[in-house]
Amino acid sequence: MRAPIGFRISNRRKALKLSQAALARLVGISPSYLNLIENNKRDIGGSLLQRVAQHLDIDINQLAGLLEQKLLQDLEEAFADPTVQALPFQPDERRDLVAQYPASAAALSRLHRAYGAAVTSADAYADRLRSDPLLSQMLHQILSSITAVRSSAEILQDVPDLDDAERQRFLAAIGRETLALSDVARNLIGQFDTASQTRRGVSPAREIDDLIIERENYFPTLEDAAAVLRDEIEAAGPFNVVTLTALLGTRFGVSVVFGGAAANVGSDFPGQYRFDTESRVLWFQGAATLATRQFQLARLYGELAAGDVLAEGLQSAALSSPVARRLAARALGTYLAGAMVFPYSRFLSDAEAVRYDIDRLRQIYHASFEQIAHRLVTLRRPGEQGIPFGFLRSDPAGRLTKHFPLPGLLLPNSGHACPLWAIYGAFRTPDTMVCQIVRFADGSRYLFLAQTVQRRTAAFRETVVPTSIMLACNVLHADRTIYSAGLDLQDQSADVPVGPSCRLCTRRECPSRQEEVMAPGGAAAEIRSPLVPAGFALGDLD
Template identity: 60%
Template sequence: MRAPIGLKIATRRKALGISQAALARQVEISPSYLNLIEANKRQVGGMLLARIAAELEVDLDALTGEAEHRLMHELVEAFADPVLAGSNMGLDEARALVATAPETAQLIARLYRAYGTANANADAYANRLRADPLLSQLLHQILSGITAVRAGAEILEDIEDLSGEERQRFIGSITRETKGLSAVARNLIGQFDQASSARRSASIRREVDDMIFAAQNYFPDLEASAEALRARIDRHGPFSETTLQSALETEDAIVVRRATRLPAELHEAGRAFGFDEEARTLWFRNTVPQSTRQFQMARLFAQLRAHETLDAIAAGPALTSAAARRMARRYLGSYLAGAIVFPYDAFLADARAQRYDVDALAERYNASFEQIAHRLVTLRREDDQGIPFGFLRADPAGRLTKHFPIPGLLLPHTGHACPLWALYSAFRTPGAVVRQVARFSDGSRFLFIAKAVTRRSSGFADQALPHSILLVTDILHADETVYADGLDLTDAQADIPVGPTCRLCTRSDCASRQEDAWAPGGADLPAHSLAAVAPDTAE
């Protein structure tokens, strides 16, 4: 899905009264090629886009339209919803609306978010009422309790010659039943809260995503704090796990301990580390790898000193709830730790020298594949940027658990991505890097780099589930990476045709389709494409 860069170029050029031929001459391309760019039929980037921006006297960011592309993606999702399927609105309309009436586009996206949240909550409650056996059991317990309380109260009211002992027995029975009713009622309310909390968390994640996207996943205040904190740590010796441990013990009287299991007060399902603030102890389970221990020590050291900076960023206007601010603060804490472990200038220099070889960088910094991938995504300082990468993570069930988009490709927020993406094929060869040149139906091309990794288990009874990490960059930057070696990037015939998700994909002949596609105006897919949706029990 291309952002409306061409339309913005044309609009700005006409506003300045510059002819198409004159602008083409100034930026050293042919008028016909500029015409294709303005019609959004050719991608434009790099130095050419910079020259166009200079001639039009406009900031480069205003033309690349990262925020506009994200908005356009949201509109396409809205238009694909069944409630709007009869509107005959699609990608072209979304692109034009974002380019010509951005305020209206923002309003539509905001209304659709609110509609989606309300609709999801209604569905969650309806599903609970219709199908949840636990809910039925709780309601039955409440009815039984009410009946018992009523029977005891009627006896106390109607029978006057009860002895004191008998009266106390009935009062005790009523007290026990009312206490039981209170407990059951709390469980019932908890079931509804649990049903809606997952929906609320999706909305909270979207707010945090908006904050990250607005900053282009680069936070200069955190980078400055990280530089000062790294210098402070380095005074204790060469940067390492041992040095971090020494810094925590010397400056904060915090000891680091390792054990088979965390202490009971820190035990949570799946947790491999935790900080006991009262005992001033940072605990790790024995099998936590060095990369995680190092990262978490840096995170704790930073949070003890940069809490005001973290709070100030998390208090921004994009975050409207305490839950969103808490989630944002956790993300920002991880960002700060990454900036300490991987200092911007040195890490970017190493990344360029290694041609963005993630495994080589992981070896250089004693880090994990995922930690390196996270840091690569944040190299967005205006005067010295790395390659723009997108990031995605999926669990073994294929559900997306983390994401950060890049211009031209907005990664799905939740659910599942296209089943043909390298993100999923990496699960077939865990531990090996899978590369893929993916081509979308609009002609945009991207290099996908994926690896399935497994977090180390903590014992025989623990299951070590893999997850897949995906880095994405525009094909224009592919040859700057080691992953383009041996690929003919000019041969589009070798590309893997993919889509964003099945529901938003326009490839009607895809044999890997998992659900029906959406078509503008509610049009049905051709019969031959629907055959791919139906499961084949013979396979």
């Protein structure tokens, strides 16, 4: 769903006491077209949005309402919840709510998240009660201990002629059973706590999403630290595996081992790299590519040399759980490594020069497809921005394993996306870029770029699971990329009609739909119904 940029333009224009005709003349469009924009009936972006922001003397990010676009996405998901989807919502109700009552919209979003967390927690406890054999065993232990304590207590109460030795024996039995009962109860509580934390695994991921959107996926302190570290490394030699290996050894006492068994984990360790903090050995699988080695060496160097900067970044982030902090620490460490391997200004200049040709950038920086894609989504420096990209990764089963959100584009947080997206089509043509222009139900259009990647096998019998990486940008920026060649960006008849996922999609006529429509507005379309209606009678054939 489009953010209410037009309403914001109208409010700002009126605050400056500018007429529609005056603003239209300043930005070089007709008053009627500006009227359509202000009523949110036409999209605005690119150079036109920049001119409007300039003449209204307002920051372009504030005008575009990037955070409000995220709020719109949250409301889209909340209003599609089965609990409320049958209510007669108006088509523009969510957009108007965000535009006119943003605090109320944020309250609804937070309540929906809290509701989702509560349901997840309740499901976790219900699963434990229904099916966990360990829980059943613990409950039997508790019942046995209670029975033993009760029996001993009844004997002490009902048998008055017990001698002191027998009385002490029953008291000791009660003491042992009480201690055992206490231990089992602690274990039981621990099992519930562990289950609840495990089942809330989606919440930390949502917290990381919020952090990335809040910072617009750009962390200036990490960029500055990366520039300093890059200079240190290049002062010792060319930025490559050899120089990084030597500096890790001389400065931090780290030994780098290629091939053989991973340190302290045996020969069956499935990962491509591992750092053992006790022995200070960084191990790489022999099949690890040059791109993997260079990136992980830079990542370890950055985490050791700029640990205080990473710690400050974590401290300033609002994270509610150890899992969220761990995920954020990994994300910030990876960001720092990317900024070291791909210096911001130089990388942006190269990307613009080759029109964002990912294969050309891979050759220039000795990097992998995924590493280049990661760096492209971080080019958000104010005044020196690249194309705003979103990022998505999927395994062959269609499960989404990583994503960097793009405000305005509803990327599912987990589960599966729309089956028509290029990220799934890429599996049919391995190692080949798939380019796709898509159009959502609200009229927004995007360029999707997807390609499969896989790591090298380490042994004949090793099965390597490929993944698909997708970049997405608004079609307004598509002509700046090499991938627009041969595409008629103005011909919307060639667009692929898509949605975010079947559950959130409002396209009732889609032949690829796998779930019934749950979006607000109208009755749900039944896609799983019998050929013969329920009220069919034999006489109806007349």
